[in-house]
Amino acid sequence: MASIAARRLGKELKEIHSEGCPVGINLVKADDFETWWFTIEVMGESEYKGEVYTLQFRFDGQYPISSPAVQFVITDGRQAPIHPHVYSNGHICASILGNEWSPVLSVTAVCVTLQSMLASCKKKERPADNDRYVRHAPDNPKKTQFHYDDDTV
């Protein structure tokens, strides 16, 4: 019996291939059930008009029971968007990736939520504790206990 993660990710991938990604989201690579990459772009008028970012998803064998580890890719000239909930190392402080994760969410649902998080941004700035966080941040953002003090994300 394939793990529940492999079965579910297999279906999500099939759906992405047959129906495509939501507007502004594109699959870059999904060669296995461990790491997937997407590009993400905010459509219409926003602080991020014309900017394209890369999102990385990492899955463990308990996905979708446990949340994926999601972050912006910052290698090979790629950058994390400047946003009050996005650290310069690519880590994202969003409750749906932490204590509000539920198996009802999917990879594309996370992409769309992050897309609207960017779209609703009024002022491009890093989180206040960016430098301190980035200096000590674990490799896996799931190991960080973020405090979600802003429900508008």
Next chain:
Amino acid sequence: MSQSGNTADVNQATAPEEHSLKDDLKDLQFSEVYDLNQRTIEDTYADGPLIQDVAPLSLLRSEYEANDNHVFVKEIDWLINNGYHDFRRVKGDGDCFYRAIGFAFFTRLIQNPDKDLAVVTTLSTLMATANLLEETGIEKLVYEDFYTEMEALIRWVVVPREGKSILTIDGLLEYFRDPEGSNVVVVYLRLVTASYIKAHVEDFENFLFHPETRELMSVPDYCNRVMGLGKEADHVEIMALCDAFRWNVEVAYLGGHSKDAINFVKIPDAPYPGFDPVFLLYRPGHYDILLK
């Protein structure tokens, strides 16, 4: 977190009558009882398996006696004297209610004198729960793996599965102790609970309180919380889940509310035919399985 219930939770679940000044004085004492209880639960659950072996209730009694917690000792004595001799500890990880009731229900299924009929009945109820999920907007992609596994687990009670003989209590225990196994059950039960609340808004909307802040929550917010792992269940979730699965549950509430007898809350009021009730042991913020 499982140990975050408070006195208000218990009052709401067990004492529907008016709250008087006299009760307030009692509550002061109760909060002390509560603190002691939390420490006892935390001390004894730290690294145990998700579901432990059957243990005599006298063991729990001795733990409370060692802590000088006479309220609980008296209540446990009552349970023992009334035929409830054993219990199984369930890990306090916020999923204890779902894991406990899931395990207890499958135990009843295995013990059912007419297993074949019980399995067929349960499979048709399961199918109805999938319709419920569908009707409340849960995508098939989201629930079908959990559904398929629940179906396979139920069938396993009467037919061998993947070279393994039919499910015994020991086999069930092994399955539930593996997080990959019992979390599937926990997730499915959580999805069904949330969908049942959504489908019966008028029955529940006035009772959807945030467990910590006690503020009334919107139906979508409350249901999102129910669907996430590690979020404790309150009376609302128990009623919704039991109605959706047609399960009979009797919960023994410990914690100093009853003078003589233990206050068993029966859910639903009029039991569904065909299945003996499962018993749960509730101490503020935590559920274990109670056995006769």
